[in-house]
Amino acid sequence: MESTNQVLLQERYIINPVFLFRWEESQDAHVLLYPEGVVKLNQTAAAILKHCTGELTVDQSVDRLVAEFGQSDREVITQSVVKFLEASRDKGWIRIID
Amino acid sequence: MTKAGSELSIDGDGKPIWVSLELTYQCPLSCVFCSNPLDFESYQKGEMSAAEWKRVIREARDMGAMQIGFTGGEPTLRKDLEELVGYANEIGFYTNLITSGIGLTATRLKVLKAAGLKHIQLGFQSCDENVANTLAGVDSAKLNSYRKKLAIAQEIKALGFPMVLNIPVTRQNLPQVPEILQLAEQLGVEYVELANVQYYNWALVNRDQLMPSREELEWAEAEVNRFRERVGDKMTIYFVIPDYFDGRPKACMNGWGSIHLTIAPDGSALPCSQARSLETLTFPSVRDHSLQWLWEESATFKVYRGNEWMKEPCRSCDEKEQDFGGCRCQALALTGDADNTDPACSKSPHHHIVQQAIKSAELARELKQPLLVREANSVVAIKRASKMSAANRVASEEAECVNNTGSTCRKESSCKSRVLSDGEAVE
Ligand SMILES: C[S@@+](CC[C@H](N)C(=O)[O-])C[C@H]1O[C@@H](n2cnc3c(N)ncnc32)[C@H](O)[C@@H]1O
Ligand code: SF4
Ligand code: SF4
Numbered sequence: 001m002e003s004t005n006q007v008l009l010q011e012r013y014i015i016n017p018v019f020l021f022r023w024e025e026s027q028d029a030h031v032l033l034y035p036e037g038v039v040k041l042n043q044t045a046a047a048i049l050k051h052c053t054g055e056l057t058v059d060q061s062v063d064r065l066v067a068e069f070g071q072s073d074r075e076v077i078t079q080s081v082v083k084f085l086e087a088s089r090d091k092g093w094i095r096i097i098d
Numbered sequence: 099m100t101k102a103g104s105e106l107s108i109d110g111d112g113k114p115i116w117v118s119l120e121l122t123y124q125c126p127l128s129c130v131f132c133s134n135p136l137d138f139e140s141y142q143k144g145e146m147s148a149a150e151w152k153r154v155i156r157e158a159r160d161m162g163a164m165q166i167g168f169t170g171g172e173p174t175l176r177k178d179l180e181e182l183v184g185y186a187n188e189i190g191f192y193t194n195l196i197t198s199g200i201g202l203t204a205t206r207l208k209v210l211k212a213a214g215l216k217h218i219q220l221g222f223q224s225c226d227e228n229v230a231n232t233l234a235g236v237d238s239a240k241l242n243s244y245r246k247k248l249a250i251a252q253e254i255k256a257l258g259f260p261m262v263l264n265i266p267v268t269r270q271n272l273p274q275v276p277e278i279l280q281l282a283e284q285l286g287v288e289y290v291e292l293a294n295v296q297y298y299n300w301a302l303v304n305r306d307q308l309m310p311s312r313e314e315l316e317w318a319e320a321e322v323n324r325f326r327e328r329v330g331d332k333m334t335i336y337f338v339i340p341d342y343f344d345g346r347p348k349a350c351m352n353g354w355g356s357i358h359l360t361i362a363p364d365g366s367a368l369p370c371s372q373a374r375s376l377e378t379l380t381f382p383s384v385r386d387h388s389l390q391w392l393w394e395e396s397a398t399f400k401v402y403r404g405n406e407w408m409k410e411p412c413r414s415c416d417e418k419e420q421d422f423g424g425c426r427c428q429a430l431a432l433t434g435d436a437d438n439t440d441p442a443c444s445k446s447p448h449h450h451i452v453q454q455a456i457k458s459a460e461l462a463r464e465l466k467q468p469l470l471v472r473e474a475n476s477v478v479a480i481k482r483a484s485k486m487s488a489a490n491r492v493a494s495e496e497a498e499c500v501n502n503t504g505s506t507c508r509k510e511s512s513c514k515s516r517v518l519s520d521g522e523a524v525e
Contacts (some may be wrong), residue, residue, distance in 0.1 A: 009355035018260040018288055020192060020216065026113065026162030035217040035289060037260050038115060038164055092331055 005089040009059040013052045013094045113162035115357040123171040124198045128472040131266045132300040139474035144364040148178040157389035159189045166191040174201035178432030187214025199250040219262040222273040225281045235471030255286045262289040268308040275318045279325045294340035298372045306462035347424025347440035356401035367392040372427040411445045
C-alpha cells in the first residue's frame with residue numbers, strides 16, 4: 001500500500017498518546033498497547049519508535065540509529081526509517097508535532 | 099533494513115493475550131440485543147469476591163496476558179471495580195472498561211483514572227433519543243439512558259480517556275449512522291465500532307425485529323466510507339458487513355483457546371463469552387482450578403483448539419487459517435452440532451439456514467412484532483413465545499428439509515476480531 005502520509009527529515013514525532021509503548025517480558029519484545037489491541041514490535045521497529053519522543057528530528061534520530069546499529073550506509077538507513085515512520089503514521093501509532 | 103508493510107501477526111504463542119472479566123450479569127439497562135444469558139439473574143448469588151478476582155488477574159498476567167477487559171453485565175455495579183482496575187494496572191495490564199456508562203459519575207471516573215484505567219468502551223445505541231431508549235429497553239420517564247450516556251461520554255473525554263463508542267447496528271438505529279458518526283466526532287471519540295449484532299441470547303430472541311437488510315447495510319457502508327474520507331485518520335471506524343451476509347464466518351475469538359479467555363461472574367472459565375451455550379461441554383471454575391490448568395489442560399479449552407476437530411468442508415479448505423471454521427456457538431445454535439462448519443459460510447451444507455433467517459427477518463417487517471426487552475425470569479415465557487415467531491416457523495420447515503437429505507438438523511459475545519493487530523516486520 002502506498003503511504004498516504006509523507007515523513008520529512010526535519011519533522012519531529014511522538015507516539016500517539018492513545019498507544020502505550022513498553023517492554024513486555026512475556027513476548028521478549030517491545031509492544032504497543034491500545035484499546036483492545038496489541039502490536040508486537042521487532043527490535044528495529046522498537047529502536048525507531050524509542051526516538052519518537054518529540055525531541056529529535058527524524059534526521060537526528062537517523063544519526064542515533066546509525067551509531068546504535070553500527071551501520072555505515074546512512075542513506076539506506078534514512079530511507080528505511082522514513083518508510084517505517086510513514087507506515088506508523090498511516091496506522092496512527094505516531095503523530096507529528098509542530 | 100526496513101521492510102515496512104510486511105505483516106507479522108502475533109498469535110500469543112499459545113498464551114492467552116486477552117482476558118475478559120464478566121464481573122456481574124446484573125445491569126440497570128435491558129437492551130433488546132443483549133448477548134448476556136437469558137437467565138442472567140441466576141448468577142447473582144454466586145458472584146466472585148474481589149480476592150477471587152485478584153487471584154485470576156494475577157494468574158492471567160503470569161501467563162503473559164497483556165489486555166484485560168472489565169465487562170458484564172454492568173461492571174460499574176461492582177463497588178470493588180476501582181480496586182480491581184488498580185490491581186490489574188499495577189501488575190502491568192492494559193486495562194479496558196466496557197460499560198453502558200450508567201453507574202459512572204465524574205467522581206468515579208477520576209478514581210478510575212487515578213487507578214490506572216487506560217481505556218473506556220461505552221455502549222451506545224443512537225443519537226435519536228427515542229430509538230436509543232427503545233433499544234436500551236428503558237422507559238425514559240424512569241431512566242433516560244440516552245441523556246445519561248451522552249453526559250458521561252463528555253466526562254470521559256474531559257478526563258482524556260481514549261474512548262471506543264460501541265454501537266450494535268440494528269434495523270432501528272441503522273438510518274442514523276451518519277448522525278451517530280457526527281456525534282462521535284463532536285465528542286472527540288477515537289474509535290467507533292459499528293458492531294454487528296451477534297445473534298445470541300436476547301439478540302437471537304429479537305433477531306427477526308433487529309436484523310437489517312443487505313441493502314440497508316450497504317447504504318450504511320457507503321455512508322461510513324464517505325465519513326472516513328472526510329475525517330481522515332483522527333477517528334477509526336470499525337464496520338464490516340455481518341457474517342450472515344458475507345458468505346464467510348467471523349474469525350471467532352481468533353480461534354478457540356488461542357488468545358482469548360473469559361471468566362463469567364461465577365468463575366467459570368470460557369473460551370468465549372457465549373461458550374456456555376455448548377451444553378455438551380463443562381466449564382470448570384477458577385474457584386477449583388488454576389488458570390494455567392484451565393487453559394492448558396482442561397478438555398473444554400482443548401476441544402476446538404487448532405484444526406484437528408474440523409469436519410468437511412473446513413478440513414480441506416485453504417481458508418481455515420483465516421476464519422478457524424467460524425463460530426462454534428453459531429454452528430450449534432443454527433445447525434444443532436457445534437462441530438459443524440459455521441453456517442454463515444457459503445460452503446457450509448447448512449448455509450440455507452442463514453439465508454432463511456434473512457428471509458424470515460424480511461417477512462417479520464410486515465408482522466411488526468414487539469421487541470422483547472431483557473428481563474429477569476423470562477426464559478420460560480420466551481420459549482413459549484418463540485414457538486410462534488416467524489423465525490421458528492421458517493426454521494422448522496428447514497429442519498425437515500435438512501432431515502430429508504439424511505443429515506440431522508436441530509436447531510449465538512461479540513467477537514474480538516480486533517484484539518490483535520498486525521505488527522510491522524522490520525528486518
Ligand atoms: C454485553 S455488554 C457488557 C458491558 C456493558 N453493559 C455495555 O453494554 O457496554 C458488552 C458490549 O457488547 C455489546 N453488545 C451487547 N450485545 C451484543 C450483541 N448481541 N452483539 C454485538 N454486540 C453486543 C454492547 O454494546 C457492549 O459494547
Ligand atoms: S448490552 Fe445493555 S443490557 Fe446488556 S449488559 Fe450491556 S447495558 Fe446491560
Ligand atoms: S469451509 Fe470452513 S474454513 Fe473454509 S471458508 Fe468456510 S468456514 Fe472457513
